Amino acid sequence: MSTAAHLAGPATVEHTPEPVPLSLATVANRYVSLGATPTARRIRGAGVSGFQRRYGDLAGWRTASVAERRQVRTEVASFVGHTVIACAFPVDVEFAVASGCRWGKYLRDAYPGQADRFHAQAASLGFCAKEIERMWSWLAKICIVTGTSPDQLGPQEYHEARTAVHDAVIASRGYRPKTLSTPLFGLDAVMFHRGQAPAPDIRRRWTGRPVHEVVWDQLAQAAPVMVATMRRYLRQCAISLRPSSVALFDTTLRQFSASLITADPPVTRVADIGRGHVEAYKQQLADRPGYRGKPLSKTTLGMRMGHLHTFFTRILEWDYDDVPARVPVYRSDRPRLDEPLPRFLDDAQAAAFMTATRNLPDPLDRLMVTTLARTGMRRGELLGLTVDAIVQIGTGYWLRTPVGKLHTDRYIPLHPQLKDLLDAWIAGRPDWQATDLLLTERGRPIPPTRVDKAVHKAATAAGIGHVHPxxxxxxxxxxAINRGMSLEAIAALLGHRDLSMTMVYARIADRTVADEYFAVTSKVESLYAASQPAVLPPDAAGPAMRALRAEATKRLLGNGYCARPIELDCRYETICESCTMFFTTIEHRPTLQAQRDDADLKGQTGRRDIYDALLQRLDDAP
Structure with a gap:
């Protein structure tokens, strides 16, 4: 699930009353009077005089070009900076970026209380003083572009001005400075929690791998009918499926459409798609490089083919107008994937891993890894935990997981050590944030890669190689299964909807089998060493081996099997043999004789008589 979707609406913050914009004359008098010494007042007065001689007023100043406004003496530039803020005079974004003015200082001088509150809030989210100063400097540029104070910015106003400042910096330099993304990335988070910005992205979107793919509008120009059919299908999917699933379908259909349009001859309708087009697209996927230049994985190839198969099947079922004669994608188009056993840490590795986890210096790393190890949660469930996830049921504490992969939630018992870590984390969490997510870092939801890195740190410290969450x-x-927990309990713990999902762990529970194996083989070895034949003691078959024997002696029935131990009697044991429709043949005589003898040994006369009659019937048969 998308983690950013858990962000709540912006919090309401208290704003200081907006000062009434001052006139130019009032600003000039106040600016000069604030000089600390006679020399400072004389320099400030020279700045005011120089500004008035050159521009007259702020309107005249704005009519000058950016280059002309930059070519002024320092005292004039200082007066301009204080004046545009005090007069709430919006400044064009080009000058705000290129002027070189100390906008952060001027804004702090005008609104010291707002500056202190911003610094305190940013510090509570984990930003250092240097980072906060850089964020404040960018916020000052945004404020002078909008002509407002920091507390009076609205979400839409902030977003538009922030985008304008960001784009102006890139345009003025011709490239994206490395120092640009970090302060704006942090500023977005702080302003969101202050209730003055939209929800921030979970990642820096500009750092992702570039995707050069055609968009629907471009495809619609070449094949409007086909695009209309596919987009209609996607709209229906969006009603019942998760956005992440619809996004995958969208990518597959756009890629497939692009290959169809460039085919010879071009395909412009879904009805004209044939088997050859599917095979050509499948070959394109196989030849296309994947992540880090490696071939596309079987999983991705199978996923794309599955999307197409579902698309064709559904539009035929839904009776669309633009459909092919039959589904051109077959089950065999999807590569058969390997089904390896789940990888797990053995007891020695797990002990070393948990010791390393307890010694992790970062509290967030320690909390995330401990939670995963103690609860068996999925990574996405961990990232979706909210501050109210800890509940008390009776005398114990439980952790409620969010609705996740299987569209279900569940309660997991909390280990005391994990409960202490969660309590400490919640106690140190800023309560003014506008999100109910439990795990945030610097005001943002934690990306999945952050969890991977925390687990990797613990694994490296434990010296056990790569470990995935x-x-x-x-x-x-x-x-759990090696120590006797039932499959039903494990299924409830892990949130499995079907017990067949849990059965895979029964395949890898090799510790119990190994213990039983070596316990038995040690006794068997004594047979080989002895000169006289020996008989194994009754306890040679341990509990696991006795369980295997019980499994092998289950009585098969028509629709299942009877799990009654063979040592126990059952009144229905001969229910089939006593039926008038029951028939047997001579090859079953040894089994019937053994059953007759067993009944006689146990004193079950009624059961013995039934088998006597069956045996007599076989003997009398010609």
């Missing part, structure tokens, strides 16, 4: 889930399940 999902391996901790497999490890907890394997440890």
């Amino acid at each position: 999902h391996q901790l889930r497999h490890t907890l399940a394997t440890q």
Whole structure:
């Protein structure tokens, strides 16, 4: 699920009353009088005089070009900076970026209380003083472009001015400075929690891999009918599926459409799509480089083919007008994937890993890794936890997971050590934030890669190589089943909808089998060493082996099997043999004789008589 979707609406923050904009004359008098010494007042007065001689007023100043406004003496530039803020005079974004004025200082001088509150809020989110100063400097540029104070910025106003400042910096330099993204990335988070900005992106979108793909509007120009059919299908999917799933379908259909339009001859309708077009697209996927230049994985190839198969199947079922004669995608188009057993940490590795986790210096790393290891949660469930996830049921504490992969939630019992870590984290969490997410870093939702790095730190410190967060889930399940927890309890713990999902851990519960194996083989070895034949003691078959024997002696029935231990009697044991429609043949005589003898040994006369009659019937048969 998308983590940013958990962000709540912006919090309401208290704003200081907006000062009434001052006149130019009042600003000039106040500016000069604030000089600390006679020399400072004389320099400030010279700045005011120089401004009035050159421009007259702020309107005249604005009519000058950016280059002309930059070519002024320092005292004039200082007066201009104080004046545009005090008069709430909006400044064109080109000058705000290129002037070189100390806008952050001028804004602090005008609104010291607002500056102190902003610094305190940013510091509570984890930003250092240097980072906060850089963010304040960018906020000052945004304020002078809008002609407002920091507390009076609205979300839409902030977003538009922030975008304008960002684009103006890039345009003025001809490239994206490395120092540009970090302060704006942090400023977006602080302003969101102050209730003055839209929800921030979870990642720096400009750092992702570039995707050069055609958009629907371009495709519609070449194939309007086909695009209309596909977009209609996507709109229906968006009603019932998650946005992330619809986004994957959208990408597949756009890629497929682009290959169809460039085919020879071009395809402009879904009805004209044939088997050859699917095979050509499949070959394009196979030849296309994947992540880091490697071939596209079987999983991705199968996913794309699955999307197309579903698309064609559904539009035929939904009776669309633009449909092919039959579904041109077959099940065999999807590569058969390997089904390896889940990877888990053995007991020694798990112990070393947990020791390293307890020694992680970062509290967030320690909390995330411990939560994964102690609860078996999925990574997405961890990132979706909210501050009210801890609940008390009776005398115990439980952790409620968010609705996740299988569209279900559940309660997980909290280990005391994990409960202490969660309490400490919540106690140190700023309560003025505008999100109910439990795990945030510097005011933003944590990306999945942040969890991966925390697990990697613990694994590296433990010296056990690469460990993925999902391996901790497999490890907890394997440890539980090896120590006697029932499959039903494990399924409830892990949030499995079907018990067949849990059965995979029964395949990897090799510790119990290994213990039983070596316990038995040590006794068997004594047979080989002895000169005389020996008989194994009755306890040679341990509990697991006895369980395997019980499984092998289950009585098969028509629609299942009877799990009654063979040592226990059952009144229905001969219900089939006593039926008038029951028939048997001579090859079953040894089994019937053994059943007859067993009944006689147990004193079950009624059961013995039934088998006697069956045996007599076989003997009398010609």
